[in-house]
Amino acid sequence: MSTGFSNELWASRFILLDGIGTCIFVSFLAIVFGTIVGIVVGLPLTYGNFIFRFLARAYTDFIRGIPVLVLILTFYFVLSVLGLNLTAMQAGIASLSIFSSAHVAEMLRGGLQNVQKGQIEAAKAVGLSFFQTFLYVSLPQALRQILPTWINTAVETTKGSTLVSIIGVVEITLVMQQIIGRNFLSMEFYALAGLIYFIICFSIERFGKFIEKKVAIK
Amino acid sequence: MRKRHLFKAVLAVASLIATTVTGVSHANAASGTLQTVLDRGVLIVGTGSGNPPWHFIDKSGKLVGMDIDVAGMIAKGLFGDASKVQFVQQASDARIPNLVTDKIDITCQFMTVHAVRAQQVAFTIPYYREGVGLIIKKGSKYKNYADLLKAGNKAKIAILQNVQSNDYVHAALPKAKVLQYPESNLAIAAVDSGRADAAAYDQSSISWLVAQSPNKYVDSGYGWMPQSYSCALKQGDQVWLNFVNQVLHEAMYGVEFDAYKASFKKWFGVTLPPPHIGFPG
Numbered sequence: 107m108s109t110g111f112s113n114e115l116w117a118s119r120f121i122l123l124d125g126i127g128t129c130i131f132v133s134f135l136a137i138v139f140g141t142i143v144g145i146v147v148g149l150p151l152t153y154g155n156f157i158f159r160f161l162a163r164a165y166t167d168f169i170r171g172i173p174v175l176v177l178i179l180t181f182y183f184v185l186s187v188l189g190l191n192l193t194a195m196q197a198g199i200a201s202l203s204i205f206s207s208a209h210v211a212e213m214l215r216g217g218l219q220n221v222q223k224g225q226i227e228a229a230k231a232v233g234l235s236f237f238q239t240f241l242y243v244s245l246p247q248a249l250r251q252i253l254p255t256w257i258n259t260a261v262e263t264t265k266g267s268t269l270v271s272i273i274g275v276v277e278i279t280l281v282m283q284q285i286i287g288r289n290f291l292s293m294e295f296y297a298l299a300g301l302i303y304f305i306i307c308f309s310i311e312r313f314g315k316f317i318e319k320k321v322a323i324k
Numbered sequence: 325m326r327k328r329h330l331f332k333a334v335l336a337v338a339s340l341i342a343t344t345v346t347g348v349s350h351a352n353a354a355s356g357t358l359q360t361v362l363d364r365g366v367l368i369v370g371t372g373s374g375n376p377p378w379h380f381i382d383k384s385g386k387l388v389g390m391d392i393d394v395a396g397m398i399a400k401g402l403f404g405d406a407s408k409v410q411f412v413q414q415a416s417d418a419r420i421p422n423l424v425t426d427k428i429d430i431t432c433q434f435m436t437v438h439a440v441r442a443q444q445v446a447f448t449i450p451y452y453r454e455g456v457g458l459i460i461k462k463g464s465k466y467k468n469y470a471d472l473l474k475a476g477n478k479a480k481i482a483i484l485q486n487v488q489s490n491d492y493v494h495a496a497l498p499k500a501k502v503l504q505y506p507e508s509n510l511a512i513a514a515v516d517s518g519r520a521d522a523a524a525y526d527q528s529s530i531s532w533l534v535a536q537s538p539n540k541y542v543d544s545g546y547g548w549m550p551q552s553y554s555c556a557l558k559q560g561d562q563v564w565l566n567f568v569n570q571v572l573h574e575a576m577y578g579v580e581f582d583a584y585k586a587s588f589k590k591w592f593g594v595t596l597p598p599p600h601i602g603f604p605g
Contacts, residue, residue: 120385271415274418285381287373287375287380287381288374
């Protein structure tokens with residue numbers, strides 16, 4: 107029944123590559139959308155008046171207080187009852203984006219607020235507008251500071267993408283379950299899954315370190 | 325288990341919203357699922373992808389199995405073309421939520437009929453009777469169920485670890501020694517290595533393993549703990565339920581018997597005798 111691991115691996119190469127592709131696709135989009143939404147939420151969180159700050163704060167705290175799995179199930183099942191029938195793929199990307207956006211918003215606030223007050227005052231003194239101060243003084247410093255945590259969120263989001271297998275997105279985890287269902291080689295293929303995730307996440311981390319070095323102030 | 329509770333919690337919220345936002349989830353019922361499916365030209369079926377011989381990815385990467393064939397039979401009844409099916413992959417836990425939230429027209433995923441489940445979804449007539457069987461290595465000193473029974477406490481039976489595992493085995497072999505394993509493939513491996521004389525396993529999986537490796541395994545010939553496998557639909561659409569029931573009934577006892585028989589032979593290695601000709605029943 108079960109032939110050798112290498113034979114099974116060769117036979118499964120196409121669905122495995124598909125699964126890896128899906129994992130990267132879902133994670134990449136989730137990180138991109140999450141970052142965009144995170145910036146949109148993070149700015150009012152830092153500079154907004156009372157109402158905007160309250161809304162942004164409510165959003166980040168609410169999302170960060172919900173497990174990713176529950177977010178995924180909610181986007182897939184609850185939204186369809188409300189008439190928005192997302193496919194498993196759309197629901198997976200949307201929920202992971204929302205998950206990472208809350209983290210991005212929070213770290214952007216931290217980065218912006220960490221810029222020394224004296225610098226902002228100095229910017230005002232030389233006649234920079236609020237927007238110019240933000241663009242030339244606060245943002246470049248904040249971005250450098252949040253880069254390591256942002257990379258961390260990207261890795262967390264990628265690892266979180268395993269959970270979309272639960273709603274039927276055929277990514278690495280679900281592909282492994284399919285392969286193991288056929289040949290019972292559970293140890294081997296779960297170990298392989300671990301290795302693949304490690305390679306993906308390690309690459310993201312290395313990439314982050316590379317960028318960090320590139321933009322560091324020497 | 326935790327996962328299942330989450331599903332239930334999310335589903336509870338979903339149905340709560342459904343009752344307040346009436347009209348949305350009943351839109352389909354008004355026009356009828358049968359007509360909706362015919363207009364769409366493709367049947368949307370929820371099923372799994374990791375459980376041979378029911379629904380699994382074969383070496384060529386295609387979704388195949390008995391559940392897939394049953395879905396094809398329904399599609400053939402609808403469109404005269406068994407390939408007009410779109411499969412939505414779902415975990416076993418998602419079978420009922422996906423029906424209730426209108427993600428799929430029907431679920432065919434080795435679903436055991438329980439009265440409790442029948443309060444939430446509408447079951448079709450069963451298309452298979454699952455049970456627990458005993459798989460033996462070919463050439464072992466015990467040839468069949470009678471031998472194992474006679475061996476008394478000398479017989480060692482491997483089974484997947486479970487709270488009721490001992491009771492399961494002892495219901496068929498009251499004196500047998502029970503060896504519990506954390507995964508069902510390890511229970512089969514215990515039979516392979518001679519550590520156990522037989523493994524207690526789902527009858528369908530035994531049939532599949534024997535059909536795959538007829539020179540390696542034998543079916544003991546005894547099965548117990550029956551349970552029915554049916555497709556399931558959303559409640560409240562009798563026309564759609566009747567239609568699917570008719571298709572399944574005619575596959576097992578009528579004009580489509582040959583297709584059902586071919587599938588049964590392919591996945592369970594068993595050639596079904598034709599239904600008794602004459603007075604129906």
